[in-house]
Amino acid sequence: MAGIRLSEVVLRTTDYDRLCDFYELLLAQPRSVEMTPPPSDDPDEPARICFFDFYFDPPYTERIAIFECEDVGAGPSSRGLHHFQLRTPTIGALLDLYRTLKDGGHHPVEVSNHGPGTSFYYRDPDGNKIELSSLNFSSRERMREFMATDEFKNNPNGFPLDPERLATGERAGDDLSELIWQR
Numbered sequence: 001m002a003g004i005r006l007s008e009v010v011l012r013t014t015d016y017d018r019l020c021d022f023y024e025l026l027l028a029q030p031r032s033v034e035m036t037p038p039p040s041d042d043p044d045e046p047a048r049i050c051f052f053d054f055y056f057d058p059p060y061t062e063r064i065a066i067f068e069c070e071d072v073g074a075g076p077s078s079r080g081l082h083h084f085q086l087r088t089p090t091i092g093a094l095l096d097l098y099r100t101l102k103d104g105g106h107h108p109v110e111v112s113n114h115g116p117g118t119s120f121y122y123r124d125p126d127g128n129k130i131e132l133s134s135l136n137f138s139s140r141e142r143m144r145e146f147m148a149t150d151e152f153k154n155n156p157n158g159f160p161l162d163p164e165r166l167a168t169g170e171r172a173g174d175d176l177s178e179l180i181w182q183r
Contacts, residue, residue: 007087
């Protein structure tokens, strides 16, 4: 797809502070946002989250995120890649990609409005998690304001969306930038 770019790499760790300190040193910048989501019994859900933003030119962003995850044993389930994100230039382009993948027999495992972006999650044939995303805000200031709210910090997962409802609304001429905020 034209216009798709790598946007985010999310690493999981059981040694959160050490990994965050390393990326703070490597990127020569402070942590952009840190949060502690509500506790979860799901070992894939992080106990703490840190973002390092190092590029913002709407509709594209680039960041490294650190997720502190439960130690469930050796291997990639405890440390390493959690998922990576590819960003499309618009929500319309994201829906086009959804339709292309659907026609190829690939369906998202999750679709959500996280606030800063709208995301469609897939598993590739090897089981790697891929987040296909479109930015919901046109300025860094508006996005940071939203990410500083208790609403976001208490629920960084946002709320689920039905991709077919979005596709139907787009075909009907509805404004996608409004549809993504409807629960």
